[in-house]
Amino acid sequence: MVDQDPSTASIHDFATWEPVLRLLLDADEGRSAGRPVRVAGRIGRGGWSLALKRRMPPPGRATLVEDMQEEFDAVQRVQSALADAGTDDVSFTAEIRPAGDTTLRLLAPSPAVEPGIGTPHPGALVLVEGSLPEPWRRLPDPAPGAVPAPSADPALLERTLRERLPHAIGATEEEIAAAEARLGVALPDELKALYRVTRSRWEDLGDDYEAAERASSAVGCELFDLDGLYVADAASRRFRWRFGATEAVVTPPDARVQGLVGSPGWIAFGDNGGGDRLAVDLTPGPRGHRGQVIMLSHEEDTGAELVADSLTDMVLGRLATESGSPRVGPPVVARVNIAHLESVRAAAHPDLEVLSLGVCNGARFGLAPVIGLPRLRTLTAYPGTLADPLEITGLKGLEFLELGAEEWRVLLDAGAVPRSLSAAAIVVHGNQDPLPVVDIANEILALWDRPLIIRTVLEGDLGPRE
Structure with a gap:
């Protein structure tokens, strides 16, 4: 206490x-x-x-x-x-x-506990200060051979926009250079051509909302001004440990966009009007093009969707229709419950990263099939679904563990809480009294000498x- x-x-x-x-x-x-x-x-x-x-x-x-x-x-x-x-x-x-x-x-x-969502119970316990779930640590694979799409045409892009926006005020070369210096990355030629036509400052429109709508229609999005450009890296996407740890990012061999949370090569330049961000992609997937346009959904924590092969294509309305093939093989995020897989054995394979155990006709699951898997980093288990919580000691690479209070009690009493963890969480049934849950949370935090509740x-x- x-x-x-x-x-x-x-x-x-x-x-x-x-x-x-x-x-x-x-x-x-x-x-x-x-x-x-x-x-x-x-x-x-x-x-x-x-x-x-x-x-x-x-x-x-x-x-x-x-x-x-x-x-x-x-x-x-x-x-x-x-x-x-x-x-x-x-x-x-x-x-x-x-x-x-x-x-x-x-x-x-x-400061070591994320707030609960709609509940007085504690959220995830951050055991290692500054730690991030694995998808937020993932950097893009190098793409040294990536080139712009054949459709990328800065000159055509500039001519088209000047015809559509004859009275727009463009950015100077000094303003573009200042944006590059702030971002620490060189803007691709198409993006420079776009800003040479319009610097997209609200004051240039004289508070004319109709003019702003015309500009958005001409470009194909709500364009940020140069000061609003930002690098959509992983840090730009918020996360809670409890959810981020159960995500996984995968890039199939024929993907046009890399499976990532964010990338130092994703330069966000606009919004689709619904909160989704558009970015030029300088780190494309194996079949993508350097400078392609992608969209980061505000409803998703990871990934991006291809919009157009080039900024020229986007402005001309030639949007992408082809996407990579779906992942083939067992899922890297596996859910064992009445609606998905029926056993831990069915979920076990060398690429498994996240295992979530839920209710399945009263069954209790053993962890033997997944012990020794090289990439398993997250285990979540609904209260009462583990046959023996002490089997968790065989999972040497866990960075996140979510269990019910009784299962945590078993690990704490046995001195068996995995020291590989970066974060943890306690599953709570309904209107359970917060005080016993807080006691367990504080016992876990104390093992890492983290600030208590x-x-x-x-x-x-x-x-x-x-």
């Missing part, structure tokens, strides 16, 4: 939390006069997760702010205290006894129930 006494900060004042606790108490439909009520939640500066049953508006009317005003006011009180304390979010759990006396425990965020105990009185 890592409890501490409250400070004088308003976030540690029971009165700050009283309105939230009263709302949660009123929402507890199963309460009875003779038993304590336990509530939990998470409040952050940008949102909150509370087990509240909101009133439905009358038929024919949408929900209005005033329908939730009491909740907004209660949460805002805590959010203001968070801002004063310089804290982004806090989880909490409280026991409210029949007489109204209440014990509130605040779970302070640790600190619990602050507040005592207060909500008065007897009516």
Whole structure:
């Protein structure tokens, strides 16, 4: 247990939390006069997760702010205290006894713990500071023989755009050179030709939205100005360990785009209007072309899709239709559950990177078939699906492990938590009490001497129930 006494900060004042606790108490439909009520939640500066049953508006009317005003006011009180304390979010759990006396425990965020999503339970535990999931560490394969597509024609591209945008203001050579120096990479000739026609600055359009739409239509995207150009490397794509560790990137031999999270050779220059980024690709796949246009989906954490063989093709509307063949062979990310593979043996092969075990007709799985696999780096197992958690000690290359609390308890008691891990996570069933989960999380963090989740105990009185 890592409890501490409250400070004088308003976030540690029971009165700050009283309105939230009263709302949660009123929402507890199963309460009875003779038993304590336990509530939990998470409040952050940008949102909150509370087990509240909101009133439905009358038929024919949408929900209005005033329908939730009491909740907004209660949460805002805590959010203001968070801002004063310089804290982004806090989880909490409280026991409210029949007489109204209440014990509130605040779970302070640790820099070594990612926030949970919609839950007061901790997210992934980052055991090695600054560590990244393997896909985020992957660099592109060299492509020394890659050349521009035959359709790449900077002169044609420039003529076409000047015809479409006769009044556009182009970038100077000095402005283009400054962008190259900032990025640390030389812009391909087609991209330079594009910016020589239009530097795409909003002030050049005189606040004319129709002119901006015409420019986007002429180019084929919402073009960034030179200051907005960026290298879409792996660091430009956010991740959470819990999800990033279960991804894998693969580049088939006939791929036109390398399977990557990002690349130092992907120069993002525009947006498709829906949040997906367009980039020129200077590190293409085995069958790709240097300078081809790719799209990075805002809904995906990895990979990119070919848009056109060249920037000239994109501007002229000649979009790519051919793609590489799908991967042949066993999946590098394998899911064993009732809807996918039926056994660990069916998932085992030398290229396996990620193994996820789920519910499959009550079966418990042994890990013997995957022990010794050279590339297995991630194991996730739903609670109760492992026949023997200690078999995990045979998986020497794990960098991420996600288990239920009971399975972690077995490893901790046996001193068998794999020291190869860079991150870990605890699977939680439903509305499980956060405190035992936090205790286990802190035991794991302590093995790596990482900052613990600190619990602050507040005592207060909500008065007897009516």
